[in-house]
Amino acid sequence: MADRHPLFKPLVFVGGLIFGFGLGFSHMARPEVVVNFLLFEDLGLPFVMFGAAIVSGIAFALLPRIRDTAPLTGSPYERRLKPFDRNVLVGGAVFGVGWGLSGICPGAAYASLGVGNVTILWALGGMFVGAYAQGYWRSRSEARDAAPASAD
Amino acid sequence: MATSLVLLQAVAELFPNGISRYAVGGLLVGLGTVVIYVGTGIPAGASTFLESTLSYVSDQSRFQRYVGSRDWRVVFTAGIILGALAFAATVQSGVVTTSLYEPGTTGQLYEVAGVTLWTTDVQPWRLFLGGILVGIGTRVGKGCTSGHGVCGVGSASKTSLAGVATFLTVAIGTAQVVAALGVSP
Numbered sequence: 001m002a003d004r005h006p007l008f009k010p011l012v013f014v015g016g017l018i019f020g021f022g023l024g025f026s027h028m029a030r031p032e033v034v035v036n037f038l039l040f041e042d043l044g045l046p047f048v049m050f051g052a053a054i055v056s057g058i059a060f061a062l063l064p065r066i067r068d069t070a071p072l073t074g075s076p077y078e079r080r081l082k083p084f085d086r087n088v089l090v091g092g093a094v095f096g097v098g099w100g101l102s103g104i105c106p107g108a109a110y111a112s113l114g115v116g117n118v119t120i121l122w123a124l125g126g127m128f129v130g131a132y133a134q135g136y137w138r139s140r141s142e143a144r145d146a147a148p149a150s151a152d
Numbered sequence: 153m154a155t156s157l158v159l160l161q162a163v164a165e166l167f168p169n170g171i172s173r174y175a176v177g178g179l180l181v182g183l184g185t186v187v188i189y190v191g192t193g194i195p196a197g198a199s200t201f202l203e204s205t206l207s208y209v210s211d212q213s214r215f216q217r218y219v220g221s222r223d224w225r226v227v228f229t230a231g232i233i234l235g236a237l238a239f240a241a242t243v244q245s246g247v248v249t250t251s252l253y254e255p256g257t258t259g260q261l262y263e264v265a266g267v268t269l270w271t272t273d274v275q276p277w278r279l280f281l282g283g284i285l286v287g288i289g290t291r292v293g294k295g296c297t298s299g300h301g302v303c304g305v306g307s308a309s310k311t312s313l314a315g316v317a318t319f320l321t322v323a324i325g326t327a328q329v330v331a332a333l334g335v336s337p
Binding site: 007008009011012013014015016017018019020021022023024025026027028029030031032033035036038039040041042043044045047048049050051052053054055056057059060063069070071072073075076077078079080081082083084087088089090091092093094095096097098099100101102103104105106107108109110111112113114115116117118119120122123124125126127128129130131132133134135136138139142143 | 166167168169170171173174175176177178179180181182183184185186187188189190191192193194195196197198199201202203205206210212213214215223224227228229230231232233234235236237238239240243244253256258259262264267269270271272273274276277278279280281282283284285286287288289290291292293294295296297298299300301302303304305306307308309310311312314315316318319320321322323324325326327328330331337
């Protein structure tokens with residue numbers, strides 16, 4: 001990690017700037033607009049999510065054919081494929097309840113702070129509490145599962 | 153003629169703010185993702201930041217597994233915040249005007265040092281309680297709207313498509329119930 005390319009973090013920062021500008025421009029940083037979509041009062045939201053997915057999908061499909069590895073990390077270009085299990089559905093459902101209640105998701109919450117929405121600190125605080133709670137619980141159960149093996 | 157008018161009216165009702173601000177915003181979100189991917193090979197999602205940042209203050213094994221990426225994830229989030237601030241200082245403040253941007257009527261605008269900022273009317277208890285569930289659900293479910301919704305769907309990942317279908321359906325149901333109970337904003 002220490003010998004990462006000097007341009008690694010600046011590039012991530014520039015990517016974040018564009019990403020955040022887009023979340024502001026699209027009004028995804030406004031919980032009201034997300035809730036209005038979920039109530040079918042303004043169906044614009046899929047243009048944001050799927051528009052972004054199409055743009056990244058083109059890059060994910062093309063880059064592996066052009067180059068083998070990324071210039072700043074030497075990592076191979078791979079798609080984002082995660083193994084499916086019950087957690088995807090359980091976690092997705094819990095996230096869905098939270099998203100439907102609050103109208104805000106993590107990236108949009110960071111952007112919301114940027115457009116001046118100080119009140120969103122309630123949601124950001126909640127997200128850290130939730131992430132900590134599940135991490136604490138899952139760290140404990142992993143340690144418990146590993147314990148019999150390491151006990152001897 | 154009459155039918156096309158009815159159709160136009162229906163479309164206008166479904167998209168009261170048009171679609172250009174959504175489509176342009178989505179293209180920019182995608183572009184930000186691509187910039188990072190081209191340089192680093194990383195399809196970056198936003199919610200891992202929550203756990204990776206907790207690794208600075210907690211030695212729980214779930215958080216410590218993200219020690220290697222926590223620094224750049226802080227940089228990514230700082231970029232998102234400042235990018236949104238740049239939007240506020242330009243387009244939201246009216247310094248840069250474009251017909252692609254529809255300002256809408258949600259929330260409250262206020263000014264600080266010549267910059268037009270915005271704040272939500274959604275009640276804090278909804279944000280806090282919803283935030284807790286978002287924090288649990290995105291981490292247990294392996295991704296959020298950017299990880300699954302943008303990078304995962306862009307990868308045609310079946311796991312992500314299942315994740316997106318799940319959280320979208322449940323969120324619609326939840327918002328409908330909350331509204332039916334008379335909670336607003």
